[in-house]
Amino acid sequence: MTAPRYDVLGIGNAIVDVLARAEDDFLVAQGMRKGAMALIDEARAESIYAAMGPAIEISGGSAANTIVGVASLGARAAFIGKVKDDALGKVFSHDIRAAGVGFATSPAADGPSTARCYVLVTPDGERTMNTYLGAAQHLRADDIDEAMVGDAAITYLEGYLWDPPEAKAAFKRAAQIAHAAGRRVALTLSDAFCVDRYRDEFIDLIRSGTVDIVLANEGELRSLYQTADFDSAVAELRADASLAVVTRSEQGCLVVTRDGTQAVPASTVERVVDTTGAGDLFAAGFLSGLARGRDHVTCAKLGALAAGEVIQHLGARPEVSLKALAAENGLSV
Amino acid sequence: MTAPRYDVLGIGNAIVDVLARAEDDFLVAQGMRKGAMALIDEARAESIYAAMGPAIEISGGSAANTIVGVASLGARAAFIGKVKDDALGKVFSHDIRAAGVGFATSPAADGPSTARCYVLVTPDGERTMNTYLGAAQHLRADDIDEAMVGDAAITYLEGYLWDPPEAKAAFKRAAQIAHAAGRRVALTLSDAFCVDRYRDEFIDLIRSGTVDIVLANEGELRSLYQTADFDSAVAELRADASLAVVTRSEQGCLVVTRDGTQAVPASTVERVVDTTGAGDLFAAGFLSGLARGRDHVTCAKLGALAAGEVIQHLGARPEVSLKALAAENGLSV
Numbered sequence: 001m002t003a004p005r006y007d008v009l010g011i012g013n014a015i016v017d018v019l020a021r022a023e024d025d026f027l028v029a030q031g032m033r034k035g036a037m038a039l040i041d042e043a044r045a046e047s048i049y050a051a052m053g054p055a056i057e058i059s060g061g062s063a064a065n066t067i068v069g070v071a072s073l074g075a076r077a078a079f080i081g082k083v084k085d086d087a088l089g090k091v092f093s094h095d096i097r098a099a100g101v102g103f104a105t106s107p108a109a110d111g112p113s114t115a116r117c118y119v120l121v122t123p124d125g126e127r128t129m130n131t132y133l134g135a136a137q138h139l140r141a142d143d144i145d146e147a148m149v150g151d152a153a154i155t156y157l158e159g160y161l162w163d164p165p166e167a168k169a170a171f172k173r174a175a176q177i178a179h180a181a182g183r184r185v186a187l188t189l190s191d192a193f194c195v196d197r198y199r200d201e202f203i204d205l206i207r208s209g210t211v212d213i214v215l216a217n218e219g220e221l222r223s224l225y226q227t228a229d230f231d232s233a234v235a236e237l238r239a240d241a242s243l244a245v246v247t248r249s250e251q252g253c254l255v256v257t258r259d260g261t262q263a264v265p266a267s268t269v270e271r272v273v274d275t276t277g278a279g280d281l282f283a284a285g286f287l288s289g290l291a292r293g294r295d296h297v298t299c300a301k302l303g304a305l306a307a308g309e310v311i312q313h314l315g316a317r318p319e320v321s322l323k324a325l326a327a328e329n330g331l332s333v
Numbered sequence: 334m335t336a337p338r339y340d341v342l343g344i345g346n347a348i349v350d351v352l353a354r355a356e357d358d359f360l361v362a363q364g365m366r367k368g369a370m371a372l373i374d375e376a377r378a379e380s381i382y383a384a385m386g387p388a389i390e391i392s393g394g395s396a397a398n399t400i401v402g403v404a405s406l407g408a409r410a411a412f413i414g415k416v417k418d419d420a421l422g423k424v425f426s427h428d429i430r431a432a433g434v435g436f437a438t439s440p441a442a443d444g445p446s447t448a449r450c451y452v453l454v455t456p457d458g459e460r461t462m463n464t465y466l467g468a469a470q471h472l473r474a475d476d477i478d479e480a481m482v483g484d485a486a487i488t489y490l491e492g493y494l495w496d497p498p499e500a501k502a503a504f505k506r507a508a509q510i511a512h513a514a515g516r517r518v519a520l521t522l523s524d525a526f527c528v529d530r531y532r533d534e535f536i537d538l539i540r541s542g543t544v545d546i547v548l549a550n551e552g553e554l555r556s557l558y559q560t561a562d563f564d565s566a567v568a569e570l571r572a573d574a575s576l577a578v579v580t581r582s583e584q585g586c587l588v589v590t591r592d593g594t595q596a597v598p599a600s601t602v603e604r605v606v607d608t609t610g611a612g613d614l615f616a617a618g619f620l621s622g623l624a625r626g627r628d629h630v631t632c633a634k635l636g637a638l639a640a641g642e643v644i645q646h647l648g649a650r651p652e653v654s655l656k657a658l659a660a661e662n663g664l665s666v
Contacts, residue, residue, distance in 0.1 A: 087420035
């Protein structure tokens with residue numbers, strides 16, 4: 001096995017975020033579940049957009065945010081995801097390439113437009129998401145670049161890929177190629193309601209070893225094992241996964257292995273502006289470190305640092321060089 | 334004369350900003366004049382976009398930013414400007430209406446796409462702008478809504494309107510309608526290089542009384558009167574204009590009338606992140622106060638407050654309610 005060309009390859013929904021501030025009352029009036037991601041159709045997208053305040057457009061997508069974070073940390077990164085050949089598709093493609101990420105998935109020439117996520121940021125910094133999947137639904141198994149997957153130390157998949165039905169096949173094919181090449185596969189559970197939609201399938205992916213590394217937050221983990229008791233959920237995860245990391249917002253994270261669990265604190269931040277991307281950027285730090293052979297605690301510190309940066313401004317992509325930020329904090333990937 | 338329906342109506346180029354951080358070296362390599370606005374064609378737009386880093390898309394346009402500031406201050410605001418009926422045109426229209434601004438200019442069905450401004454923000458917070466005018470070039474005299482202009486206490490025009498040739502006629506028609514209705518007309522000189530392109534015409538607009546209120550920064554004023562000496566430029570402005578205000582960044586501003594000049598300090602800000610929109614938002618505060626009959630010093634304080642807010646984050650539109658911010662500072666329009 002030769003040294004991999006990429007440290008982390010992400011596969012996920014290619015989405016442009018349409019981000020606005022909103023009061024809690026707006027979420028209630030619109031029937032939105034605060035902090036969650038809801039899937040919407042085009043008519044609902046139009047109606048939310050018409051009702052929401054002035055917005056900014058900024059490239060997003062969970063795994064895509066992670067991969068941009070990986071590149072910002074100085075690791076080698078690539079992404080596979082589907083846009084349409086339209087204005088927002090060009091924005092997504094420009095932004096991810098300009099961040100130094102290898103991205104070569106061919107855009108859809110027709111069909112629905114590039115995916116958009118309407119993100120409402122409430123005064124407490126929490127984000128509530130409404131996703132119109134559009135072109136992202138048409139990611140197919142034949143979009144998976146075999147050479148790219150075989151040449152990545154870690155292939156990182158988002159749980160959200162279970163929503164567009166055709167993407168499941170792409171997901172499974174990627175995991176197969178990665179393992180055939182002796183590489184590792186990571187999965188983020190993405191969202192508690194996403195877990196609720198696909199619980200049995202996600203547990204099967206973990207138990208069967210289709211994924212080697214699991215990333216989840218507390219809510220997703222509770223949803224996975226349908227328990228309110230955190231400790232028993234962690235115990236179940238320890239039995240099912242060989243390596244997992246559970247993020248707990250300001251309480252830091254827990255690295256979970258067969259040998260035991262290790263707690264790592266969160267970074268201290270001055271002011272939480274927008275939590276969009278916190279989990280995505282934690283994954284960026286953790287997986288970059290892991291791909292480069294760092295110990296689990298260092299990986300978790302890198303994750304905490306990257307997450308701490310992204311929650312201090314609007315948008316889910318880093319605004320500074322995470323490599324420089326890591327160096328200032330005595331860390332490197 | 335009845336009470337006006339609008340406090341301030343802005344007429345200007347309808348533009349979406351594509352905003353990215355850049356090092357000074359990038360400006361040098363691209364042959365850009367730091368701090369200035371350059372007009373570019375579509376080919377140059379593509380080439381700058383391909384070279385620049387990850388960006389965010391956020392509605393802009395000088396007079397449009399001002400008008401959104403006017404609405405945020407709680408004054409009644411309207412805007413006239415030309416977009417195309419494309420993705421970015423929809424973004425511009427959504428954002429300005431969602432900010433509470435009356436906007437009814439019909440979008441162009443064909444021709445060039447919605448105007449974009451590639452804004453490069455250097456580490457010192459200074460912005461360098463490259464504008465592809467696109468659809469904004471097709472603002473015509475018949476786009477000027479006579480009832481709207483007649484019903485606005487102040488019609489505010491940007492000097493940049495002199496760049497798209499057809500917009501000049503729209504500009505002049507608006508001034509004519511406003512004066513016929515007994516209203517006032519304000520002009521911003523926009524940019525020192527813009528002044529350089531149209532010096533004699535701008536001086537004529539001021540001397541002839543086509544505009545009643547002039548807004549300029551120090552560089553634009555020096556360019557207008559082709560002098561390095563600030564005091565003699567101010568003396569010339571006093572002779573030519575009945576009311577003017579000259580902004581001087583962190584040195585505050587000077588209100589200039591036939592009776593004399595009054596200096597008003599800038600707001601204190603914690604950290605300058607991005608100066609895009611500083612002049613636009615100063616104009617928002619100053620004109621809102623003026624339209625509501627506030628004294629000149631109060632108008633200048635409102636301007637300083639609004640400018641101080643917008644330079645503390647990315648983008649040229651306020652992120653908080655300026656009305657609430659003004660109230661916290663003992664001010665109101």
